[in-house]
Structures are given as structure tokens and as C-alpha cells.
Amino acid sequence: MTIPFDARINLTPEDIPKRWYNLAADLPGLKPPLNPGTGEVAKPEDFEPIFCKEIIRQEGSTERYIDIPEEVRDNLIYLNRPAPLQRAYRLEKYLKTPAKIYFKREDMSPLGSHKGNTAIAQAYYNAEAGIHTLTTETGAGQWGTALAMVSNLYDIKTTVFMVKGSYLAKPLRKTIINTYGATIYASPSEHTEFGKKILKEHPETTGSLGIAISEACEMAANDKNICYSLGSVLNHVMLHQTVIGIETMQQMEIGEIEPDYVVACTGGGSNFAGLTFPMLGEKIRGKGFKDTQFVAVEPRAAPSLTKGEFKYDYGDTAGFTPLLMMYTLGSEFIPSSIHAGGLRYHGMSPLVSAAYDTGLITARSYDQTQTFEAGITMARTEGIIPAPESCHALKGAIDLALECKEKNEEKTIVFCLSGHGLLDLYGYEQYLDGTLPSSEI
Template sequence: MKANQIVLPLEELPKNWYNIAPDLPEQLPPPKEPEGGPSRMEFLGETMIHECLKQEASLDRWIPIPEGIRELYIQAGRPRPLYRARRLENHLGLKKARLYYKREDLSPTGSHKVNTALAQAYFAAEEGKTTLVTETGAGQWGSALSYAARLMGLQCRVFWVRAVYEWKSDRRTFMKMLGATVHASPSKETEVGQQFLRKNPKHQGSLGIAVSEGLEKANLEEDSVYCLGSVLNHVLIQQSIIGLETIEQFKRVDDEPDLIVGCLGGGSNFGGIALPFAGEVLKGKRECSFLAAQSEAAPNLVKGEYRYDFGDVAEKTPLLKMYTLGHRTEMVPIRADGLRYHAAAPLISTLRNQGLVKAVAYPADERLVMEAARIFFQNEGWLIAPESSYAVRAGIDEALKAEKASQEKVICMNISGHGFLDIEAYRDKLNIE
């Protein structure tokens, strides 16, 4: 029997997360205070989960995953399978290139975001907090945190970029069914939100504004903490579960990837799959390349500058060294809304700066990427998130290039989410009646 699914038994669920920081050739540039105004570090210290802030600055290579979080991971369906994309290979006529994909779409809320949401909810509950506050763009992070909060018996408050809040009504219902309070951002709930609404009562919002609103609210409410779903080191550490499982899965089929591909907005799913492999590359234990697939609407790694910048519009965060388009940049709307962020995670940015990570950006009309999602659906049978279609597009393009050059190449794509709540995006972009 030719089984395309490569699974790990429950006992092999990793017991530690991986932190690449101590293995970097150069120390990661630390966060900085801006010149004027109140201390942003103190603000975050008061507003965020202490265990997460500890991980943020940690130089420990391995960070133990508490038993309670491993149980939550299993509840949420981990370990997740790796698939060999034989049907897609046949469709593309590949003889030399082999394609694999990691199944983060098999998630209760539809994406990889659950990996860090569960960890953050668990640590917040341990620290005696009662409410998790956050922002969301695509809605996947808000859904994941609503789910994690509910499993841990916590409240959840989500500030959701208004433009997306309005069209993703099914995802809104999803979060509300889990008991979350969901605000369209900018909202009247915060000073920052009110400022934007005064200037434009129909303001469509942005991720940067939603972050600012969430931070303000979490800081004002006793027993609330602010949770971020991407960019920061602790998020990428908690997402390393993806790559750690994938390394073991490749061993089971006696194969090795030459190229890891993932879509990238802030960098959490890409970092999750890539960093455990990148750590082995840096130690000389394997050879592998890394490609981040982006939108031309937010090509932070492709066109951004490597410099210190804020993580949000209201400048409440410390300055982080990142490839950035500028924290006030307006970005055109796209259906893969999760890819619309102005900067890439500091850990990914440093690897890009050192030449280990490469990036490609696809046109903002999204025709090419949505077509890749259709090909994937028709051949592999799984409907993926619009964001993940960027990874599949890049994976297919790289496989075809290798084939043309008669080069043997093993490519692993990360499927960051499913598309069951994104049918409208496909209907629109693929002109389906």
C-alpha cells in the first residue's frame, strides 16, 4: 500500500519547544525604547503574560512544554500529519521533484494559530488572569484565541479589523459561539479607536490600529492580558512544534526536504515550520533552503527595509528590528488578509538579513495564488486557506523550476489553514457563480 499520510504516534508529540536564538550566528538585535514617551517595555510588562515575556528574551535552546499544554495539543488533534503530494506531483508531471505538505489546516479553528493560543491561554490562567484581549486581521487568530480561552475557562475580547469583520460573518459567529466578545476596530471601546472614528466614522481599520486598541484595553482592565498571535519570539517558539514534528516525520519516510516553503504575514507559521530545520542548518547538520511566500500588498521581506520599527500604529510597542514597510503604511485589501502586516518577525528578519531565508511576492489581484488553491483542492482534495495558497503557489513554481532544470528536489509546504470559512473569497477571485 502506498500511504501518502505520514503520522506520528501520540507519544512522539514533542516535549520541548525549540528556540533558535542561541544558535544564531549573531545575537538577535534586542527590542529598544523609542526616544520620547513612556517606557514601552514597562507597558508590555504590565500588559502581557509573564511566562511569554520570559520566553521572549530566553537563550535556552529547548523550552519544556508543560504537560497541561501537551494535553491541550492532543485535544486539538496534534501531532498533525505530513502528506506526500503524489496526486499533485502526477498532475504537474513531476519526475524529479517531490512535494510534501504539513497539515496545520487540520485544526479545530482552521489554522496553526491554535498552537500558540493554547499555550498563551494556559500560561495566562496559571498567572491568575481571567480575560484574554487581542486583535485579529483575517479572523483566524481571534478564532484560535476564543477557542483556547474557552478550553481554559477564560473570557476573550477580540478587536477585529472592521473591513474583515464586516465580510467574514461566519467567522464572527464562530467566535461568538465560543463566547468571545468581538468588536469591529476602530471601536468606541478605546481612546485610540475613538480618535480614528472622529476623523472617519466609517474607518475600515487595520491590524496596527487593532493591536493599539487591544493593548490599551488590556492595560486598563485588571486581570486582563494582551495576547499576540505572530511576530514575537515567544509566538515563533511555541509554533516550533510544527517543524519539530515535521523533522521526525521525514525520518519515518527516509527522506529530507531541500526546500521549506510557507506563507508569511508576520512570520509565525513560516517560523514554526522553518526554524527547527534552520537551527540544524546553522549547526551544519543538514542542508536546506527556506522560501517565504508573500503578497505584493504587504511585501515586508521582499521590499521592506531592515531597521527598528514599531509593531503597531499607535506606537505602544517597543521598537523591534525587522524588515518593515513602515508601521503607518496603508496596504490594499486582499482576500488573504492574514498576510497584510507591515513587518516580519525579528527572528525571520535576521535570517533573511543573513541570507538563509528568501522571499517572493505574488500580485495583489491574487489570481495566481487562488488558481494554485484550486489545483491543490482538485488533486489533493483539501480546501486550504487563501493565505496558504501563497505557499502552495510558491511550492508548485519551485517544483516546476527544478523539473525544468532536471534537478532532484524535495519541497515541503506548510498548509497554515483550511478554507471552509473562506468560500466567498474563492467564489469572488475564481469567478465561480
């Protein structure tokens, strides 16, 4: 069999981006974070109890491009960057669709997901600032895994608060995080005052990302030698992830690919932003992607874009963070326990929220039974078992391909395979034996 030219489009290490792209430079009317105590625009010092200064600077930056330090670029090579862009020929054949389907392979990192792109940057900047202890939250465990591993590169100790529902459903995540040398607790925990409060009020809770963020922030705020590291939502995280989209744009140019749809899953927004923001910037500036539709896919268990309200809200449950202008279900909202734990967040990135509010992107949501069905389909056609989070993007891409089939339209779909599901097989087992519960709210 002759391998088609665009079956997999690879780049070389020299092609790893030298600059991150910042959508805040091109998106007008962004509303700044507010100090919850005064109601005034948050100042850099409002973030200093939990973040190092360079992270704070990037968070508030409106520069279009920010240079990637050479040490960070070098370490991105070890995360298997640049990542391939691959065509899903067998999936297309199975669907009998005239559409072309491509996927960006963030699953091939040794960490198993895209999360290392920002973990390396954040660990680097904290180490440069003399910080050698970090705290963080994690949902499904991909972010906690990423920060635990890269912390070793910079002699950093890490404590991870993992949402209890995922902690219990994915016990091997604890093993991996411990193997990388980090400490992990199920959240809510007895290790913070807020965790104790939640356990007292809701002893049977499965937790939430908002609660886990609160615990990590509390631990950082109480010790000047500890900083907090975030895996999604805030602007600096979106910034670091744009290596995904910048690479993808290079690969689409090589393959002469003009996407009609660009699709990614959304929880806090990091992999969606990483794939789409560089393209959205081109679209806003009139340089390309004029007719491309950008589709965010979220779980029906936590549908912040499709059912949330666009307003100021806390990024965590306890109220440690500044108020953020975002689509939110409410900072006290605790979603049902689903296998796509990385998408169980009450709000959406302020930048993704602003893009949605201005009509630059669209959104759709799915129940987890629908997304696992899509995951099975990909496993049996392309041989890849996607993470439950990635199954949302996959489901969105499949539905768009089937719409093309109904209309007999030869359109092109690009989606982000944000991670593999080899530590999520219990969810697949539940789907296969018919015991996977619905996740709709």
C-alpha cells in the same frame, strides 16, 4: 490501488514534542527591542502593562529549548496533534513534475489552522498568573477563533478586535468567535480611544492588523486584570509554533525525506517560523539541512520582506509596543483589503527578519489572483481547499515544482498548509467569477 508508504506519515500522541525550540539561542547578532521613550534596551517591566511574567520571560529568553508543560501537551492532542505530513501525489501528476511535494497538515485542527499551538500555551500561562481576561487582534479570524476556543479551557474571557475589512468579508468568523464565547469588534472600533481617533480621521478605512493590535493593547494597558495575547510576530509566539517543525523533522526521518526546499507563507511569521526554525537551528549548528533552501512567501499587498526596510519600528500603529528590529513597511501602512487577512501586517517577526537579513532564508511575493489560482489547483487535485494565506505557500511550492520540471530535476519540496479555506469561499467565488481584484501595491 496500493497506498504508497509516504502518502501520509503519521506520528503518535507520544511523539508530540516535549520542548519548544528557540532560534534566538542560535542566531547571532540579534538586536533587542527598545523602549521608545528612552531609546534604551527594553526591560521586562516595559512589557508588564500588557503581558504576564512567564510570557515576558519567554520573549527575552535565549535558552535553546524550553519545556512544554504537560497540560499544554495534553491539550495539543485535542488540536489533532501530531499533524500528518502528506505527499501531494495527484498535484505532482497534474503538474507533470519530477519533484516530490509534501505538505504539513495544520488544516486538520478543529480550529482549522496552526494558531491553536500558541493559543493554548498563552492561555495556560495567563491562567497560571491569575489572569482571566485577554484581549487580542485577528486578521482573517483564525487567530481570534483559536484564542476564543482555548479560553474556555482555562475559564478566560476574551475580547477580539478583528480587522474591519476581514470582519465584513468573513461574517461567519463573528459567529464562530461568539459561539466560543468571546466578544468580537470590527477594528477600528468605538471601544477604544485609538479606535475612535482612527475612525474620526479615516471613517472609510478597512483597518489593519497594526490598528487592531493597538486597540487590544490599549484595553489591556488600562486594566491590570487584563493581559494582551498576540497571534504572531513576537519571539514567544514563534517559540510555541515550533511543534510544527519538530514533528515534521521526525516525519522526514521516518520517510527518509531530505528537503531541497521548505516553504511557508509569511505575514507576521508564525507558521513560517513554526515549520522552519527547528531546521534552521540544525543548519546553523552544522547538523543538517546544509543544502536546503527556506522560502518565505508573502502577499504583494503587504510585502514587508521583499519591499520593506530593516529597521526599528513599532509593532502596532498607535505606538503601544516597544520598538522592534524588523523588516517593515511602516507602522502606519494600511494595505489593501485582501482575502489573506492574516498576512496583512506592516512588519515581520524580528526573528524571521534577522534570518532573512543574514541570508538564511529567501522570500518571494505574489498577487492574490495568483495564489487563488493555486488554491483551485489544489482543490481539484488533492481535494483540499486551502486558506488564502496557505495558498501563498502553495503557490511558492507549485512554482518551485514547475522550475524542477523545466530543469528535469528530481527535488523535494515541503510546505506548510497552515489552514483550510472553508470560511473563505467568498474569495474563491470572486476568483471563479472573475471579480477578484489585484492586490499589488
